[in-house]
Amino acid sequence: MAGNRAYLDYNASAPLIPAARDAVVETLGQIGNPSSVHQEGRAAKAILETARRNVAALVAAKPDHVFFTSGATEAASTLLTPHFIMGRAAMRLSHLYVGATEHPCILAGGQFSKDQITIVPVDGNGLLDLEFLHAALQAHDRSEGLPLVAVQAANNETGVIQPKAAIGKLVKAFGGLFVVDAVQAIGRIPIDNSTASADYLILSSHKIGGPKGVGAIVAVSDLVMPRALVRGGGQEKGHRAGTEALPVIAGFGAAAEIAAKRINAGGWSLRSRESIERGIRKIAPDAVIYGEAVDRLPNTTFFSLADMKAETVQIAFDLAGIALSAGSACSSGKVGPSHVLAAMGYASATGGLRVSTAPDMDEEDVALFLDALTKIVARRDRSKVATVDAA
Numbered sequence: 001m002a003g004n005r006a007y008l009d010y011n012a013s014a015p016l017i018p019a020a021r022d023a024v025v026e027t028l029g030q031i032g033n034p035s036s037v038h039q040e041g042r043a044a045k046a047i048l049e050t051a052r053r054n055v056a057a058l059v060a061a062k063p064d065h066v067f068f069t070s071g072a073t074e075a076a077s078t079l080l081t082p083h084f085i086m087g088r089a090a091m092r093l094s095h096l097y098v099g100a101t102e103h104p105c106i107l108a109g110g111q112f113s114k115d116q117i118t119i120v121p122v123d124g125n126g127l128l129d130l131e132f133l134h135a136a137l138q139a140h141d142r143s144e145g146l147p148l149v150a151v152q153a154a155n156n157e158t159g160v161i162q163p164k165a166a167i168g169k170l171v172k173a174f175g176g177l178f179v180v181d182a183v184q185a186i187g188r189i190p191i192d193n194s195t196a197s198a199d200y201l202i203l204s205s206h207k208i209g210g211p212k213g214v215g216a217i218v219a220v221s222d223l224v225m226p227r228a229l230v231r232g233g234g235q236e237k238g239h240r241a242g243t244e245a246l247p248v249i250a251g252f253g254a255a256a257e258i259a260a261k262r263i264n265a266g267g268w269s270l271r272s273r274e275s276i277e278r279g280i281r282k283i284a285p286d287a288v289i290y291g292e293a294v295d296r297l298p299n300t301t302f303f304s305l306a307d308m309k310a311e312t313v314q315i316a317f318d319l320a321g322i323a324l325s326a327g328s329a330c331s332s333g334k335v336g337p338s339h340v341l342a343a344m345g346y347a348s349a350t351g352g353l354r355v356s357t358a359p360d361m362d363e364e365d366v367a368l369f370l371d372a373l374t375k376i377v378a379r380r381d382r383s384k385v386a387t388v389d390a391a
Contacts, residue, residue: 030047149177158290190263273300
């Protein structure tokens with residue numbers, strides 16, 4: 001970004017990329033309904049299917065298995081349900097197992113009641129406790145229905161990457177279905193759903209530079225699907241009714257195409273994250289960088305400063321021209337204790353600060369961040385000295 005401000009909050013929402021903006025604007029004038037059979041309808045349908053192919057290609061899926069929603073939260077609410085259908089036969093999923101550090105839209109449990117949800121703990125690095133999950137699935141009563149497991153591919157706060165393949169193998173061993181929230185992962189690390197480690201992926205457009213208000217469910221197969229949450233006209237093969245929001249879907253497709261090209265070219269560089277974390281350690285040796293011992297997203301650093309509340313530091317950064325988050329941006333601007341840190345065993349922490357960067361972050365932005373951090377830490381240290389002197 002560089003200039004008066006540095007935007008370091010890509011995990012909250014990535015800026016709209018030019019290709020996605022152009023696709024939205026061009027499609028706003030499209031008069032046809034994708035469900036209509038006339039020439040205008042077919043033209044709209046072609047735009048829709050191009051976007052579907054681009055989104056599918058980003059995660060190595062079949063286009064016919066991509067179904068658009070209004071966003072990741074709707075996708076989660078659709079998938080987290082006891083009611084699935086295999087062909088025309090009803091299936092019942094009797095219990096939901098979710099990681100303790102999941103996004104709130106997963107922790108909410110969708111259409112499951114609280115007594116039908118088990119929270120799977122994580123270790124101090126934020127990795128799912130596979131032994132706990134194994135024991136829970138082993139004890140699951142399949143006579144009541146199948147288990148459903150939902151886990152993030154990568155955490156939205158820490159960037160910690162879960163062992164998706166190992167989790168999927170475990171879920172399959174006990175006959176369950178596996179939902180992977182890939183919202184933060186797509187475009188940042190390769191996601192290949194053709195390996196069938198997940199039965200369903202949840203995607204979101206605005207995390208990869210597409211427009212807000214559109215997401216997708218990606219299924220390995222459309223043989224087993226959740227009962228539709230939004231029912232009506234039968235659009236999206238009956239999995240999500242309502243006329244498709246063509247302009248934002250077109251924008252999503254354009255952003256997915258760019259993201260796939262970036263991944264194929266080597267993906268997100270670690271250089272910015274490494275520069276940021278070297279600077280943090282040098283400026284504030286007492287800082288804690290969470291999850292640093294395990295694989296993380298290449299664009300995400302989650303850290304805290306000793307004796308400073310995260311929201312206070314966030315405001316200081318904002319005043320210095322740096323946009324970053326104190327935790328996730330999913331609670332209508334509310335800043336409070338991080339459930340992710342609590343689950344990792346940092347319940348007494350003063351909160352965390354999330355720096356999430358662009359794929360080609362300007363070095364000037366890194367310098368602006370580190371300069372602001374230097375001043376914030378210097379003020380903290382002066383305050384400590386003044387307190388000691390006063391005592």
